Amino acid sequence: MRILVAGDRGYIGAVLVPFLQAAGHTVEGLDLGLYEGCDLGPGPEDIGLRPRIDMRDVEPRHCAGYDAVVCLAALSNDPVGHLNPSATYSINLEGTLRLGEAAKKAGVERFLFASSCSLYGAAGSQAVTEDAELFPVTPYGETKVLAERGLSLLADDSFSPTYLRNATAYGFSPRLRLDIVVNNLTAVAMTTGQVSLESDGSPWRPLVHVEDISRSFLAVLEAPREIVHDEAFNVGRAEDNVQVRDIAEMVRQAVPGSTVSLAAGAGPDLRDYRVDFSKLIGTFPELGLRWNVPDGVDELVRAYTDYNFTQDDFTSSTYVRLRRIQELLSAGLIDEMLRRQPTAQSVPSA
Numbered sequence: 001m002r003i004l005v006a007g008d009r010g011y012i013g014a015v016l017v018p019f020l021q022a023a024g025h026t027v028e029g030l031d032l033g034l035y036e037g038c039d040l041g042p043g044p045e046d047i048g049l050r051p052r053i054d055m056r057d058v059e060p061r062h063c064a065g066y067d068a069v070v071c072l073a074a075l076s077n078d079p080v081g082h083l084n085p086s087a088t089y090s091i092n093l094e095g096t097l098r099l100g101e102a103a104k105k106a107g108v109e110r111f112l113f114a115s116s117c118s119l120y121g122a123a124g125s126q127a128v129t130e131d132a133e134l135f136p137v138t139p140y141g142e143t144k145v146l147a148e149r150g151l152s153l154l155a156d157d158s159f160s161p162t163y164l165r166n167a168t169a170y171g172f173s174p175r176l177r178l179d180i181v182v183n184n185l186t187a188v189a190m191t192t193g194q195v196s197l198e199s200d201g202s203p204w205r206p207l208v209h210v211e212d213i214s215r216s217f218l219a220v221l222e223a224p225r226e227i228v229h230d231e232a233f234n235v236g237r238a239e240d241n242v243q244v245r246d247i248a249e250m251v252r253q254a255v256p257g258s259t260v261s262l263a264a265g266a267g268p269d270l271r272d273y274r275v276d277f278s279k280l281i282g283t284f285p286e287l288g289l290r291w292n293v294p295d296g297v298d299e300l301v302r303a304y305t306d307y308n309f310t311q312d313d314f315t316s317s318t319y320v321r322l323r324r325i326q327e328l329l330s331a332g333l334i335d336e337m338l339r340r341q342p343t344a345q346s347v348p349s350a
C-alpha cells in the first residue's frame, strides 16, 4: 500500500513508519514539525521529509495517490490541551476533519484515526468496551470524541474511517516523550533514584507499548475493509491495565537502588479507568501484541543508559510536549493557535 502518515515526526510516528515500511508498504509523511530534534539517540529516519504542512491547511492534492491515510497529528496530551483549548480544538478536531475530507475527496478508501482511551474519562470501575458512554474530562479527550463522530459522518461506500483508541503508550521511540507515565517514572528513577508519586498510586491506567500500537495499525490497514469500516477498537492488552503504584514498583525493580514514595491521602484522580480490549483481539486473533510493562521498562533503562540520559535532559524542554510548545511560543516561532509564523522559515531543532 501507499500510506500517508500525518504526524509521522512524533513519538508514535517515529516507530510506526519504519514498522509499516518493514511490512513492505510505501510510507510518506505530513507534519508541522513541532518536535524536530527532540530525539534520544540518532532520531527518526528521514523518509523524504516534505515541506512542513499544517494539517489545518491540507488539500485533497496532498492525499492523492494514497491507499490509506493515518492521522497521528495532534496536540497529543492533556496538559498541552489545557494550554490553549481553542488550539487543541483547531488541530485535533478541525484539522483532523479537514484531513478526513481531503482524503475522501482524493479517493483514499482507508482512514485510520489515532484516538485515545482518554475519551472514556471518568468511566467508573467497570472495564469499558467500545460502546460504553464517553465521559471525557479534558479538552483533549473531548476533541477525540468529536473527531470520531465527525469522521463517522464521512463514512460511506468509498471511505472507511477506523478509530484506534490507544491506551497510554510507553516504550522507546527515537522521538522520545517523557510526559507519559512509564517513560517518565523510569527516567525519574534513573536520574534521581527516587520515584515520588503525586497520588496514592491507586488510579488505574491502561497501557500499551508503542510497537504494539504500530502492530495494531498495520493489522487494521491490511484487514478486509468490511471488518474495520467505521469501527472503533480499544488498542492495548488486558494485562496492561495497571495501577500507577504497580508501575512505580516495576520501575523500582528495574532500576537498582531506586525507591518509591506515595502521596498518601492525595485527592482523587479523574483519570481512573480500566479498558476492555477483547474486540481488538477477537477481530485480529493473529495480532500477537507482545510487550508487557516490565519489558518496556527494561528497554527504556537500556536506552537511557546507552544514550547517556542525564538529569539536565530530564528537566529540559526536549522530551516534554508542553515545555517544547511553550518554548516555541516564547520564541515567537508559533502563535497562540500553534500556527507557524511566516517569518520562521523553520522550527529550530531542540
Ligand SMILES: NC(=O)c1ccc[n+]([C@@H]2O[C@H](COP(=O)([O-])OP(=O)(O)OC[C@H]3O[C@@H](n4cnc5c(N)ncnc54)[C@H](O)[C@@H]3O)[C@@H](O)[C@H]2O)c1
Residues within 6 Å of the ligand: 006, 007, 008, 009, 010, 011, 012, 013, 030, 031, 032, 033, 034, 035, 053, 054, 055, 056, 071, 072, 073, 074, 075, 076, 077, 091, 095, 114, 115, 116, 117, 165, 166, 167, 168, 169, 170, 177, 180, 321
Ligand atoms: N502517546 C500516547 O500515549 C497516545 C495515547 C493515545 C492516543 N495518542 C494519539 O496518537 C497520536 C500520536 O501521538 P504521539 O504520542 O506520537 O504525539 P506527538 O506529540 O509525539 O506527535 C504528534 C505529531 O503531530 C504533529 N502535528 C501537530 N499538529 C499538527 C498539525 N496541525 N499539522 C500537522 N502535524 C501536526 C507534531 O509536529 C508531531 O510530530 C496523537 O493523535 C495522540 O493523541 C497517543
